[in-house]
Amino acid sequence: MNNGVGPHPGSRYKWIALSNTTLGMLVATINSSIVLIALPDIFKGIGIDPLEPANTGYLLWMIMGFLVVTAVLVVSFGRLGDMYGRARMYNLGFAIFTVSSVMLAITWFGGDGAALWLIGWRIVQGVGGAFLMANSSAILTDAFPVNQRGLALGINGIAAIAGSFLGLVVGGVLAPVDWNLIFLVSVPFGILGTIWAYLKLRDTGVRTRARMDWWGNITFAVGLIATLIGITYGIQPYGSAPTGWGSPFVVSCLAGGAVMLAAFVVIENRVDNPLFDLSLFRIRAFAWGNVANLCASLGRGGLQFILILWLQGIWLPQHGYSFVRTPFWAGIYMLPMTAGFLLAAPTSGVLSDRIGSRLLASSGLAVTALTFAWLIWLPVNFDYPTFAVVLLLSGIGMGMFSSPNRAEVMNSLPPGARGSGSGMMTTFQNSAMVLSIGFFFSLIIAGLSASLPDTMSRGLAAHGVPAAAASQLSHLPAVAVLFAAFLGYNPIQQLLGHHVGQLPPDQVAFLTGHGFFPSLISGPFSQGLSVAFSFAIVVCAIGAIASLLTGRSPAAFEVSGTAGNKHREIDTETSSETDTSVASRPGVPTNRR
Numbered sequence: 001m002n003n004g005v006g007p008h009p010g011s012r013y014k015w016i017a018l019s020n021t022t023l024g025m026l027v028a029t030i031n032s033s034i035v036l037i038a039l040p041d042i043f044k045g046i047g048i049d050p051l052e053p054a055n056t057g058y059l060l061w062m063i064m065g066f067l068v069v070t071a072v073l074v075v076s077f078g079r080l081g082d083m084y085g086r087a088r089m090y091n092l093g094f095a096i097f098t099v100s101s102v103m104l105a106i107t108w109f110g111g112d113g114a115a116l117w118l119i120g121w122r123i124v125q126g127v128g129g130a131f132l133m134a135n136s137s138a139i140l141t142d143a144f145p146v147n148q149r150g151l152a153l154g155i156n157g158i159a160a161i162a163g164s165f166l167g168l169v170v171g172g173v174l175a176p177v178d179w180n181l182i183f184l185v186s187v188p189f190g191i192l193g194t195i196w197a198y199l200k201l202r203d204t205g206v207r208t209r210a211r212m213d214w215w216g217n218i219t220f221a222v223g224l225i226a227t228l229i230g231i232t233y234g235i236q237p238y239g240s241a242p243t244g245w246g247s248p249f250v251v252s253c254l255a256g257g258a259v260m261l262a263a264f265v266v267i268e269n270r271v272d273n274p275l276f277d278l279s280l281f282r283i284r285a286f287a288w289g290n291v292a293n294l295c296a297s298l299g300r301g302g303l304q305f306i307l308i309l310w311l312q313g314i315w316l317p318q319h320g321y322s323f324v325r326t327p328f329w330a331g332i333y334m335l336p337m338t339a340g341f342l343l344a345a346p347t348s349g350v351l352s353d354r355i356g357s358r359l360l361a362s363s364g365l366a367v368t369a370l371t372f373a374w375l376i377w378l379p380v381n382f383d384y385p386t387f388a389v390v391l392l393l394s395g396i397g398m399g400m401f402s403s404p405n406r407a408e409v410m411n412s413l414p415p416g417a418r419g420s421g422s423g424m425m426t427t428f429q430n431s432a433m434v435l436s437i438g439f440f441f442s443l444i445i446a447g448l449s450a451s452l453p454d455t456m457s458r459g460l461a462a463h464g465v466p467a468a469a470a471s472q473l474s475h476l477p478a479v480a481v482l483f484a485a486f487l488g489y490n491p492i493q494q495l496l497g498h499h500v501g502q503l504p505p506d507q508v509a510f511l512t513g514h515g516f517f518p519s520l521i522s523g524p525f526s527q528g529l530s531v532a533f534s535f536a537i538v539v540c541a542i543g544a545i546a547s548l549l550t551g552r553s554p555a556a557f558e559v560s561g562t563a564g565n566k567h568r569e570i571d572t573e574t575s576s577e578t579d580t581s582v583a584s585r586p587g588v589p590t591n592r593r
Contacts, residue, residue: 016200017143018152021136022159023193024094027186028129029163030170031101032066034182035122036308037171037327039063040487041179046107046114050487051480051494058115059483060232064434065119068228069126070133071430076217078134078423079275083212086135086142086419087201093131094197098190100125104183133160133426138418141410142204147353149411154349154403158342161402164304165331165338172328216267216275223260224431230254231438235445237477242449243442280421285412288549289361293405294428295543296365299372299536300398301436305486306444306532307334307391310380313485314522317514318381323490336388340395341402349403357404362547364400369540371397372533380522380529401547408550440532441482447528448478448521455520463516464507469499481521492517 035042039062043050050059081089103121107114136156144152174181230253238244245251268274281287311333312326321329348360371394378387406425413421453474460470473495484491493500493512500508510516 013202013204014140014143014148014152017139018155020193020197020201021090021132021139022156023189024090024097024132024197025136025156026159026163026166027189027193028097028132029160030167031097031125031183031186032070032129033164033167033304034171035062035066035167037168037331038175038179038182040324040327040489041175042118042182043115043487045110045179046118047110048112048115051484051489055115056236056479056483058112058119060235061119062115062122064228064232064437065122066126066129067430067434067437068225068232069123070130071228071427071434072221072224073127073130074134074426074430075220075275075420075423077131078138078419078421078426079213081135081138081419081423082416085203086138087197087203089131089419090135090139091194091197091201093128093135094190094194095128096131097125097128098187098194100128101183101186101190105180105187107180133430134423135419137406137410137422137425139201141413141418141422142415146411150349150352150357150403150407151346152349153406153410154346154352157349157402157406158345158399161341161345161398162338165334165341168308168331168334169328172331176328211273213268213271213273213275216264216271219260219264219267220275223257223264224427225257226253226260227257228431228434230257231435234438235441235479237479242445242478245442275420276424277417277420280413280417280424283412285408285550286421288546289405289409289412290425290428292361292365292401292543292546292550293409293425294432295539295546296368296398296401296405297429297432298436298439299365299368299540299543301433302438302440302532303394303536304334305437306440306529309444309482309486310525310529313482313491314380314518314525315382318518320514322514323485326485327487333384333388334391337391337395337398340392340397341399342395344396344399345403348400349407352404352407357408358547358550360404361401361408361550362544364397364402364404365540365544365547367397367400368394369397369537369544372536372540376530376533380526381518401543405547408547439535441479443532443535444525444528445478445482447531448481448524451524452478452481452521455524459516459520460511463511464503465496465499465511466502473499485517485521490517 039050039059042062043055043059048055048058050056077089077093100121104118104125107117109117137153140152140156141149170185171182174185230250233247233253234243234245234250236244238247238250264276265278268276268278281290308327308330311330312323316326316329316333317323344364348364352360371390374390374393378390409425410418410422457470457474460473461467465473481491481495484494490512496503496508496511500512503511
């Protein structure tokens with residue numbers, strides 16, 4: 001049953017909604033990346049070597065678990081927001097997120113139990129993050145008039161993207177002091193945000209009473225979880241293969257996930273109140289806007305990981321930084337990208353309210369594609385000012401795309417579908433990011449595996465390592481070498497282990513110094529990087545075209561009536577009212593009953 005729409009929120013309330021949802025998105029996304037930099041200190045603190053083959057699963061789930069959970073749950077939680085109130089679901093998410101942050105921060109024991117405890121509570125934290133991500137855009141769309149939504153969603157988007165970069169810096173500062181602090185830092189903000197949300201946020205949009213689509217939820221969750229697990233474990237070696245894409249487990253996960261998702265599509269076309277309202281894709285702006293969002297996420301999802309590997313494994317050691325400090329400095333050196341995004345996202349949001357979203361979003365992805373081409377052209381041992389300019393332009397391109405795209409998609413939705421529509425958009429984004437990370441990692445690993453063993457064997461033997469030991473060390477999985485660099489370990493020192501005592505001190509100093517390992521992987525890394533970024537260029541170009549296909553952005557304005565202080569928005573292209581009722585119009589679904 002459609003309960004109608006609440007009273008039009010006043011000008012003060014919309015800024016309360018914006019500030020609270022921005023805080024929520026900021027703490028959620030900071031926590032999604034803060035662990036990346038803090039992993040060495042976390043594993044050292046709980047007494048586990050993450051590079052041991054038996055512990056690789058812990059490492060992967062600490063990195064990917066939060067993303068997988070949010071990707072799976074955001075649609076369901078957006079749908080719950082449509083049914084029971086977006087503010088109510090958002091508030092619940094803030095509370096869950098805060099409780100899980102407390103439980104992570106008080107981890108007092110070590111070993112395998114501590115690793116499982118951390119992964120478990122990270123998953124719970126992901127549940128809270130999914131509630132926040134699924135409903136924040138819908139709350140803002142309800143609270144702001146159409147001619148200010150680009151600004152509001154742009155500011156909210158700044159928090160979402162900037163948080164993922166700020167987490168790298170915050171983690172790099174806090175983790176060396178005490179790794180528990182990386183979780184504890186979220187607690188006061190979580191408590192403040194939770195209390196503030198429960199006191200101030202209210203539901204101002206359409207609430208649609210309906211039965212939960214349980215079969216749709218089950219098939220979607222099982223299918224997406226299986227697919228994302230398959231992608232996650234596809235990065236790991238299998239037998240003599242450098243990656244696990246041929247593993248029966250990975251193949252079974254991907255095939256089973258595809259079958260379940262196909263069943264999900266069939267179910268969604270037959271139930272009265274679907275989890276994924278596929279009829280929303282009849283809305284041109286929603287359909288092509290999500291295609292563009294999916295392509296953008298595929299292109300940039302693995303970028304952060306690749307840049308971290310580039311800086312930590314090659315460039316920073318070559319410029320005198322110790323491996324143990326490279327995680328922190330990688331975050332510092334990537335700040336120009338954050339600055340570019342912070343500059344472009346709000347500006348493009350304001351401009352999209354005035355001139356429309358289509359050309360801004362398309363231009364943003366075109367700029368992003370050009371920066372990928374520039375990164376391919378750069379030498380591996382680049383000049384930093386040039387690299388900083390590329391990162392700045394990349395952040396500007398992402399900001400130019402992000403705010404207008406989100407505004408285009410959310411403005412296209414009827415009021416009763418904003419929660420589920422926002423959840424669908426976030427699902428595409430998060431799933432594409434996991435897929436992108438798996439794809440980029442696989443390409444880099446494939447490039448390293450092709451030439452690294454022979455290069456490493458000859459290099460180690462030439463500096464005193466016995467031939468048999470050099471051959472054995474060189475055939476260790478390339479993913480272990482990458483993870484060592486990613487975690488801030490000295491990869492060669494880790495590999496040599498007890499052999500260090502058998503070598504002359506000068507040879508040990510050279511092999512474990514700043515130049516040997518970066519010179520080993522520079523060539524293979526460059527080849528894999530070129531292939532990965534070429535893929536990113538292609539998908540960004542497709543996304544730019546999709547943005548143009550969203551159609552001419554409708555001019556919109558408000559008409560305030562005197563009777564009952566009614567608020568409505570007029571779409572001049574469709575001549576339909578969207579806020580006081582869900583009007584029937586060709587190609588736009590109304591709420592099913």
